[in-house]
Structure formats: structure tokens, C-alpha cells
Amino acid sequence: MNLIIECSSNPCRNSGTCSLLHGSGYTCSCITGYSGGTCNVDACNPTPCYNSGSCNRGTGSGYTCRPNCPVGYSGPRCQHDACNPTPCYNSGSCSRGPGSGFTCICLDGYSGPRCQDDACVPSPCLNSGTCVRSGPGSQYTCNCGVGYSGLNCVIDACVPNPCLHFGTCDRGPGSEYRCDCNIGYYGGICEHDACASNPCVNNGTCIRGPGSGYNCSCGIGFSGEMCQVDACEPSPCLNYGICARGPSSRYTCHCEVGYFGTRCQDDVCSNNTCQEGSTCIRGDTGSSCACQIGYVGHDCEVYTCASDPCYNSGACVPVVDGYACECVTGFSGNQCIIDGTLKSTIIFRLLGNYNILTVSILWDICANVSCSNNGACVRQIISFYQCICKAGYSGIQCGGKY
Known part of the structure; x- marks a missing residue:
């Protein structure tokens, strides 16, 4: 009895059909386009379609806007406008x-x-x-x-240009024209040149003036009414300097290496300090000395054999940039220190290079000896040696100072 009452009040909206359930309650069967417990949800209200598209209800809560979109609109909800943004260029x-x-x-x-x-x-x-x-x-x-x-x-009307000597063609009505001539040219089509017989010498440039007048513009280093005066003839530069013409009648001297001054009159070797027959060599930034064999130093003031660097009666012989020792029989090495009766290494110093000759006998005790402070090891007899110490050092291996 209660079930009948529940459907008698027609709870289903929008033409939905009420059906009783077993026991108690009811259910609503909705028509196309409506949904919800009482068919209260309308798929087309509010309309989901844009741009005045017509909404068509479908199954359940479904709907379609197509094919009922207005002309020029498309998309599932008629949201695409063929004219927005406009596809037309140039204000079409x-x-x-x-x-x-x-x-x-x-x-x-x-x-x-x-x-x-x-x-x-x-x-x-x-x-x-x-x-x-x-x-x-x-x-x-x-x-x-x-x-x-x-x-x-x-x-x-002005092509090709009828005006000579770079005259300017002024266009007029139709095919008419008029020539405006540059300075120094004249005539109906600018055919006359005031500088035709160029009177300027030494590559001077003739400058045209009004009518048939002209002036000479002289090149660098030349002057005079017709550019006849040459600043470098005769040359004012001394000591083989090269004269370079400057503006008007001025000039510049480019000096040979080792000379300076406005006319190359000064010589870097004029106050020569080179000693012992050495030669002064001129350079870009000053001078240097080319020393004789056996002399070194800025002014060639040092004689390489002056300190008697050869031991054991060896003879010091001056060579380029240094010295060489000529050793007596039985001694060798660059300072005649090595005793030739044992294994020896003979070193000849020649022109700054070393040539090495090794002679093997039995045993070299100095091979395993290190004399301190640049001392030199000298063999005495087999198994014995002596360290020859530099000035200021002493001891068996030159380890002490005095």
C-alpha cells in the first residue's frame, strides 16, 4: 500500500517513468537526455553549445551540438569560428x-x-x-x-647620360633634359675641360676653377705654383737614411739600423765601449759587442782563460764563447781532472758542443762518489779518490765551509 503511494506522487520529473521496487522504494526510468535519481538533470540545460549551436539530447546524459552548428562554426560544441581569428590578410x-x-x-x-x-x-x-x-x-x-x-x-630621359665629364642630367617634361656641368667644364653637354693640358708636374693634381681657371694641388713632399719643388731632392738624410716626403715641403728620414736623429746624423756606436779589439754592432734598440775569440761580457772585458781553469798542468785554449783545456798525457776531461790510468771519459769542449769518447779499463771509483758543493772527484789509485773542492769549501767530500 505504501509503495503505491510512493509512485502516486509522480516523483520522476521531465516525463520520467516511476517503477516500484520489491520491498520498498522506487526507481525512475528517464527519457533521452535526462538523468539523475528523479530525472532532474537535463543535458541541454544550460546548453553546452557555443555560438548559438543547437543542443540535441542523447542517451543518458549525452548530447550533440553537431550537425546543428551555425554556418562557419565547427567542433564538438561549435566552439571553432572559421573567421576568428580572421584568416584573411591585408584587411580582407x-x-x-x-x-x-x-x-x-x-x-x-x-x-x-x-x-x-x-x-x-x-x-x-x-x-x-x-x-x-x-x-x-x-x-x-x-x-x-x-x-x-x-x-x-x-x-x-637621362639614360644614357648625354652630359660629358660627369655632368648632371636634369630631367624635364617628356624627353627633355638639361646638363649641369662640374666646375672647370662647360658647353652644352659639358664637352670642354679647363685642365685638359694638365700644367702640374710631379703628379700634381689640377683643380678646376670657374670657367677656364685652375689650381695645382701638389702631392706629398712637393710644393710650388706648379709642384716643381721636391723636398727630397737632393736628399737631406745622412748615413744612407731614406727620405720620405711629407705634407707640403716637409720630409721624414727613415734611418738605417743604429742611426737616429731627424737627419740620421747620430750613431749608436759613436761612444764605442767594446774592448780587446771587439767590433761594435748596431741594433734597433742600441748597440752590442762582437767579441774576439776567448773574450766574453757586455764589453768583451772578460778573458775566459784568466782564471786558469785547467787542472794537472793542462793548457787553456780560448774558443768562441768560452775555453777548452789541452790536457797532458794521462789526464782528460773538460778541465783535465780525469786520471787516464783508470776508466776515463774524455770530454772535449769545442764551440759550445761536447764530443764524448769512453775508454774502458777496469773500474771507476768516481762513478759512485758524489763530491758536495760542486767539488770534482779525482782518482788517485784503484779504490782511492780525492775531492777537489771549490773555494770556500773543504773536507773529504767538500762538505765543510771555511
Whole structure:
């Protein structure tokens, strides 16, 4: 009895059908496009379709906006507008068509599906003519400047230029023109030249003046009314300096290496300090000394054999940049220190290079001896040695100072 009462109040909305359930309760069977416990949800209210699209209810809570979108709109909810943003260029007007279609209505002088083609770009008018879009599609006309004419302003009254000597052609109406001559030229087409017989010498430049007048513009180092005076003839530079002409009558001397001064009159070797017969050598930044064999130092003041560097009666012989020792029989080495009765290494110093000759006998005690402070090991007899110490050092192996 209660079940009947529950459906008698017609709880199902929007034409839904009420059905009793076993036991207690009811259920609503909704028509197409409605849903919810009492069919209270309408898939088309509010409408989900944009741009005045018509909503069509479907199964359950479904709906469709197509194919009922207005002309020019598309998409599941009619959200796409074929004319927004406009696909038309150059201020063309967009007109919507069926589905997502559109048509562009172009202004004069523009064409193409989207009005993208401009009859005046690039401009067909030459010689600064102005292109004017004159009708539908690609129609145009050219407004030509003074002195130009023709379909695209191709005819020029001043081409080729009738004026000689770089005269300027001034265009007039139609094919007329007038020549404006440069200074120093004259005549109807500027055919006369005031500098034709160039009176300027030494590559001077003739400067044309009004009428038949002229002046000479002289090159660097030349002067005078006709550029006849040469600043480097005769040359003012001494000691083989090279004269370089300067503006007007001025000049510059480029001196040989080792000379300086405005006329190369000063010599870096004039105060020569080189000793012992050495030669002064001129350079870019000063001078140096080329020493005789056996002398070194800035001024060749040091004799390489002066300190008697050869031991054991060896004879010091001057060589280039140093000395060599000529050892007596039984001794060798660059200072005649090595005793030749044992294994010896003979070193000859020649012109700054070393040639080595090794003679093997039995045993070299100095091979395993290290004399301190640059001392020199000298063999005495087999198994014995002596360290010859540098000045200021003493001891068996030169380890002590005194």
C-alpha cells in the first residue's frame, strides 16, 4: 500500500517513468537526455553549445551540438569560428561558409584565397614610381616621377647620360633634359675641360676653377705654383737614411739600423765601449759587442782563460764563447781532472758542443762518489779518490765551509 503511494506522487520529473521496487522504494526510468535519481538533470540545460549551436539530447546524459552548428562554426560544441581569428590578410573581409569553411573578400589590388597576394609588392614600378592598386584582383597603375614614363616607368630621359665629364642630367617634361656641368667644364653637354693640358708636374693634381681657371694641388713632399719643388731632392738624410716626403715641403728620414736623429746624423756606436779589439754592432734598440775569440761580457772585458781553469798542468785554449783545456798525457776531461790510468771519459769542449769518447779499463771509483758543493772527484789509485773542492769549501767530500 505504501509503495503505491510512493509512485502516486509522480516523483520522476521531465516525463520520467516511476517503477516500484520489491520491498520498498522506487526507481525512475528517464527519457533521452535526462538523468539523475528523479530525472532532474537535463543535458541541454544550460546548453553546452557555443555560438548559438543547437543542443540535441542523447542517451543518458549525452548530447550533440553537431550537425546543428551555425554556418562557419565547427567542433564538438561549435566552439571553432572559421573567421576568428580572421584568416584573411591585408584587411580582407571573412565570410563564413558551411562547416568550417570561409571566403575572403579582398580589397582592390589584393588577390588569392586569403587575399595574400599584393599587386604592388614587390612594386612593379621602376625608377621610384609609385604603385597604385587600381581595381579588383591584381590590377595596378604606376605614377611616374619627372623624366620617366611608360607602363612601369621604364623610359628615362637621362639614360644614357648625354652630359660629358660627369655632368648632371636634369630631367624635364617628356624627353627633355638639361646638363649641369662640374666646375672647370662647360658647353652644352659639358664637352670642354679647363685642365685638359694638365700644367702640374710631379703628379700634381689640377683643380678646376670657374670657367677656364685652375689650381695645382701638389702631392706629398712637393710644393710650388706648379709642384716643381721636391723636398727630397737632393736628399737631406745622412748615413744612407731614406727620405720620405711629407705634407707640403716637409720630409721624414727613415734611418738605417743604429742611426737616429731627424737627419740620421747620430750613431749608436759613436761612444764605442767594446774592448780587446771587439767590433761594435748596431741594433734597433742600441748597440752590442762582437767579441774576439776567448773574450766574453757586455764589453768583451772578460778573458775566459784568466782564471786558469785547467787542472794537472793542462793548457787553456780560448774558443768562441768560452775555453777548452789541452790536457797532458794521462789526464782528460773538460778541465783535465780525469786520471787516464783508470776508466776515463774524455770530454772535449769545442764551440759550445761536447764530443764524448769512453775508454774502458777496469773500474771507476768516481762513478759512485758524489763530491758536495760542486767539488770534482779525482782518482788517485784503484779504490782511492780525492775531492777537489771549490773555494770556500773543504773536507773529504767538500762538505765543510771555511
